Amino acid sequence: MQTQSSPPAARDALAAVAAVDLVKVYGTGDTAVRALDGVTVGFERARFTAIMGPSGSGKSTLMHCLAGLDTASSGQVLLGGSDLTKQSDKVLTKVRRERIGFVFQSFNLLPQLTAARNITLPLDLSGRKPDAELLDRLVTTLGLVGRLGHLPSELSGGQQQRVALARALVSRPEVLFADEPTGNLDSRSGAEVLGLLRDSARQLGQTIVMVTHDPGAAAYADRVVLLADGQLAGEIHQPDIASVTDALQQLASAR
Numbered sequence: 634m635q636t637q638s639s640p641p642a643a644r645d646a647l648a649a650v651a652a653v654d655l656v657k658v659y660g661t662g663d664t665a666v667r668a669l670d671g672v673t674v675g676f677e678r679a680r681f682t683a684i685m686g687p688s689g690s691g692k693s694t695l696m697h698c699l700a701g702l703d704t705a706s707s708g709q710v711l712l713g714g715s716d717l718t719k720q721s722d723k724v725l726t727k728v729r730r731e732r733i734g735f736v737f738q739s740f741n742l743l744p745q746l747t748a749a750r751n752i753t754l755p756l757d758l759s760g761r762k763p764d765a766e767l768l769d770r771l772v773t774t775l776g777l778v779g780r781l782g783h784l785p786s787e788l789s790g791g792q793q794q795r796v797a798l799a800r801a802l803v804s805r806p807e808v809l810f811a812d813e814p815t816g817n818l819d820s821r822s823g824a825e826v827l828g829l830l831r832d833s834a835r836q837l838g839q840t841i842v843m844v845t846h847d848p849g850a851a852a853y854a855d856r857v858v859l860l861a862d863g864q865l866a867g868e869i870h871q872p873d874i875a876s877v878t879d880a881l882q883q884l885a886s887a888r
């Protein structure tokens with residue numbers, strides 16, 4: 634039996650981050666949009682989960698609320714068991730800086746800094762030293778040896794995204810959020826980055842939550858969470874391209 638006081642996501646000790654009955658309403662009155670309409674879902678530690686669904690289904694809103702980038706209208710966001718919705722902006726800024734990693738479609742590297750400086754910048758800013766062993770391992774695994782002294786403009790898109798990935802992973806975030814991380818990459822570089830994300834979950838125990846429109850990208854994940862009209866619309870374990878494409882087609886035809 635599920636009870637109000639102990640929802641499944643909150644009880645799930647394996648969840649690195651969870652939404653509990655999350656509601657997000659944009660605007661008021663006639664123009665109000667219920668972007669999230671009571672979403673309860675947990676994202677397990679050391680697993681790579683993709684969030685998918687039709688355009689406007691609430692994927693970005695869910696990710697932004699989970700990452701403390703946006704505030705929910707009601708419900709809870711539990712990061713490592715503590716409720717982010719109760720925190721001040723100051724605390725949320727610290728949480729984003731110290732406990733969460735981000736990889737965006739647009740890389741978001743600082744153009745005037747070398748790859749090496751870009752990777753360590755968030756740690757430098759918060760006065761922390763990178764773990765030298767992890768940094769070495771990431772640079773090697775991500776194929777960035779020999780590229781560290783280059784500026785972003787001297788790197789390919791795939792290399793820039795790998796620098797962004799190293800920057801996100803070197804601080805060992807509790808959760809790495811990836812927003813269409815391969816949206817600006819050719820298919821080969823995209824496949825490399827997705828393989829690296831999968832390896833980070835498997836080999837480093839990194840929890841990853843990725844928003845994507847691409848069934849091919851979602852097939853790299855351990856699990857796909859489906860949204861439709863701001864609500865949970867199912868999930869797929871060990872997804873492949875066919876199962877994800879089928880599920881999306883069913884959601885589209887049910888609308």
Ligand SMILES: Nc1ncnc2c1ncn2[C@@H]1O[C@H](COP(=O)(O)OP(=O)(O)OP(=O)(O)O)[C@@H](O)[C@H]1O
Pocket residue numbers: 659660666667668686687688689690691692693694695
């Ligand atoms: N800042 C905002 N103000 C008003 N409405 C918003 C805002 N952000 C999102 N919405 C609305 O909330 C709903 C969910 O948007 P969201 O961007 O989360 O969907 P999505 O699934 O990520 O869409 P897409 O796949 O097109 O990126 C949509 O109807 C959208 O128009």
